[in-house]
Structure formats: structure tokens, C-alpha cells
Amino acid sequence: MSTLRFRWLALVGLAAGFTGWLVNWLATRNGFGTPTLPLTSLVTTAVIIGITLVFGRRVLRWRNGDHDRPLDPILATRTLVLAQACAYAGALSLGWHAGILVDQVALLSVRSTTAPLWGSAALMAGGIIMIMVGLVVEDFCRLPPDDDGSGTAGSSEGEYA
Secondary structure, three states, rough: OOOOOOHHHHHHHHHHHHHHHHHHHHHHHOOOOOOOOOOHHHHHOOOOOOOHHHHHHHHHHHOOOOOOOOOOHHHHHHHHHHHHHHHHHHHHHHHHHHHHHHHHHOOOOOOOHHHHHHHHHHHHHHHHHHHHHHHHHHHHOEEOOHHHHHHOOOOOOOOEE
């Protein structure tokens, strides 16, 4: 399984940012509301982050030497996929709400409320945390390279658990 690429995360964030800006621009100029997630979605974000950390912690404990029970390879793979999905979802949320924030800042002088501005900022913070947790838990799933005396231990990255 391949590792997360920062370039892809940035590309997802930029594409979502442009799309978020464009959709918000079209919506607000045609009398529709701001297309942001409600602030209650931060609860869902927190649950996803918590589940990702719990599963990541299980893999990390096993990786650090707690070998009481064998690590289920399906659990480790699912944890890795969950971590990567968490990072991509965070990049998507961060980009979308950053695009909306850019358009809302331009409308600040003609708006009577700043609620969409603060809501976008809060959801951007949630996206940043999702990206960080995804990257950290992905690192939890990486096995250190074997030191078999062949001199290649430091030359490659470890495989995933």
C-alpha cells in the first residue's frame, strides 16, 4: 500500500477550495444560503478522529512491543485505510471551507452577520486536525525496517503493519 502524498492532499485541498469558492459565489449571488456544513458536523469530525486514534493506538502498541496477542492484519490494514481516508476527508473539508472563507471575507463589508465566516474557520480547523491525525496514525502503522545485519536497515522505509 502506498503512503500518503502531500502533493495529492494539496491538490485535493486546492480543487475543493476552488470549487467551494465557485459554488459559494454562485449561491450567494443568486439568493441562496452559504453552502457550508453545520457546526454540528464538528461532532462527527471528532468521532471520526477518535475512532482513528483508538485503532491507531492499538497498532502502535503492537508495533512498540506489546505482542501479547498477534496483530490482526485486517485490523492493521483497515486502520491504515481509515487514517488515509481521514487525511483526504480533512483536506477536502479544509479546501472547501477555505474557498468559502475567501468569498465570505470579500462580502464582509455588505453582510450583517459573520456567522458563515466563523463557521468556515471552525470547520477548517477540524479539517486540519483530521489531516494531522491521518498522517500520525498512518505513521503508527509503519513497521520499522528490519535490522538483519545486511547494512540496509537505514536505507529504506518500513513496510506497513
